[in-house]
Amino acid sequence: MLWEVMIVGAGPAGSMVALHLASQGHRVLLIDKQRFPRDKICGDGLIPDAIRCLQRAGLYEKVSKVGWKTKKITAFSPSRIRFEVPGDFLTVKRLIFDEILAREAVSRGVTFCQGTVQTISRDSDGTVRASFSESPRQVRARIGIIATGADISLLKNLGMVSQPRASAVALRCYVRSSFNLDQLVISFDCSIIPGYAWIFPVGGEEYNVGCGMAYRDGVKTRGNLKEIFHNFVTEFPLARELMKQGKILTPLQGALLRCGLKGSHPFKDGNLLAIGETIGATFPFTGEGIGKAMETGELAASIVHQSLVKGNFEYLREFPRLLEEELRPRYWGYQVAENWLSKAWLNDLIARRARKSRFLQNAFAGIITETVDPQTIFSVRGILKSLWM
Numbered sequence: 001m002l003w004e005v006m007i008v009g010a011g012p013a014g015s016m017v018a019l020h021l022a023s024q025g026h027r028v029l030l031i032d033k034q035r036f037p038r039d040k041i042c043g044d045g046l047i048p049d050a051i052r053c054l055q056r057a058g059l060y061e062k063v064s065k066v067g068w069k070t071k072k073i074t075a076f077s078p079s080r081i082r083f084e085v086p087g088d089f090l091t092v093k094r095l096i097f098d099e100i101l102a103r104e105a106v107s108r109g110v111t112f113c114q115g116t117v118q119t120i121s122r123d124s125d126g127t128v129r130a131s132f133s134e135s136p137r138q139v140r141a142r143i144g145i146i147a148t149g150a151d152i153s154l155l156k157n158l159g160m161v162s163q164p165r166a167s168a169v170a171l172r173c174y175v176r177s178s179f180n181l182d183q184l185v186i187s188f189d190c191s192i193i194p195g196y197a198w199i200f201p202v203g204g205e206e207y208n209v210g211c212g213m214a215y216r217d218g219v220k221t222r223g224n225l226k227e228i229f230h231n232f233v234t235e236f237p238l239a240r241e242l243m244k245q246g247k248i249l250t251p252l253q254g255a256l257l258r259c260g261l262k263g264s265h266p267f268k269d270g271n272l273l274a275i276g277e278t279i280g281a282t283f284p285f286t287g288e289g290i291g292k293a294m295e296t297g298e299l300a301a302s303i304v305h306q307s308l309v310k311g312n313f314e315y316l317r318e319f320p321r322l323l324e325e326e327l328r329p330r331y332w333g334y335q336v337a338e339n340w341l342s343k344a345w346l347n348d349l350i351a352r353r354a355r356k357s358r359f360l361q362n363a364f365a366g367i368i369t370e371t372v373d374p375q376t377i378f379s380v381r382g383i384l385k386s387l388w389m
Contacts, residue, residue: 002141002142003139004026004141005018005029005145006128006141006143007147008130008144009031009276010032010112011032011098011147011276012276012290012294013275013277013278013293014030014145014147015101016293017145017298017300018030018110019105019108020301020305021305022105025109028109028110028111030112031112031114031115031139032112032113033117037096039094040095040098040255041171041172042172043208043210044091044092044202045089045200046063046097047087048370049292050090050290051088051090051291052291053294053298057104062104063100066100067091067092067097068091068201069088069090070090071089072084072085072086073184073368074185075188076185076187076188076351077188077348077350078188078344078348080187081355083351083355084183086365087368087369091184091203092202097290115135116133116134118131118133119131119157120144120158122269123140126270128140128141128271128272130144143304143308143313143316145300146274146275147276152164152263152264158269159268160274162262163263163264165263166215167214167257167260167263167280167284168212168213168256169212169213169255171210171226171229171254172208172210172211173248173251174206174250175207175243176246176249177207177242177245177246178205179242179244181207181238184200186198187232189232189236190344192213192228192232193342193344194338194339195211197211197228197232197236198210199239211229213225214284214338214342225254258281259282261279261292261323263280264280265320266320267316267317267319267320271313275293275296275297275299276296276297277289277293279296281296283330283334284338285334286334295327296323296327303322330370333367333373333375334374337367337378350377364377
């Protein structure tokens, strides 16, 4: 069979493009190297961009039933100045979340295949061919989409990578504790900025506890991340109490992140696209990548559908421009925020002002919902404005 679309990677980006294309009547093959349910190293947090994607896909009610909802993030600056960021947030274990998306794609007509894609190439007739490491069997499609997260090995083989180094690294474990926390907690400790440690409730007295830090020029800016995690759970008061009343359920595991919508080319050879974290869809500063991964999947689905319906793959060449126009402006402000908050004294200053300034509180909420440019806060003008508003 010649598939219309072949998607490699069934994470949020791959499953989202698959289910949208199948809903429009296209023959879609979705491939993942693991059987579902399968775990994914992540903070498990869904902010408003991810929630909007789920709503557009008709999946929010299903996901929210198995998730944990909260209306605020409580953040601590390097000097442990506490401030709150209001908003609508949802946490769902990726073990559960990714399976819901993949199953929904299958229910809409997608064919799911478990296997490790070893190579992707183009035949003389222009079709895309994938070979597997476990089997001599091959599959072919008119259009290929790569959505393999931080694993860029397929993109490298295709010459679609401009910056192979990761942007950040994070690790986490799950903890069960009788200590009650009813909000997401973030700590910008001096030992980890630019980065942060977190405690995210996921329901059932379980918590996702972890930390992550950015790389600068391909080099970590601080020390050993496992040591930083240990210091966080033994010295940060809320984390210490959480651990005192609980126990670690899973090993501490780490993962690389690709951020800033850079490092990879999203289009190749007329009918190959790349989406999600594979092209750096994760936000700088926050490390949140689920929503933007799904948004790249939505954009890819719209342009692939147009190409297939009109029988003209030249439309696919517009995908990089579409990403730049629709998503790029949102990343710049987050990079500015990361640069500001990586300076401990600025981080403390903003935290102090956020405790008193209604302007800053509303602006933080707007940044999360993407209605306010982060530079509204992270600028000299923004700090001065917070002095009287």
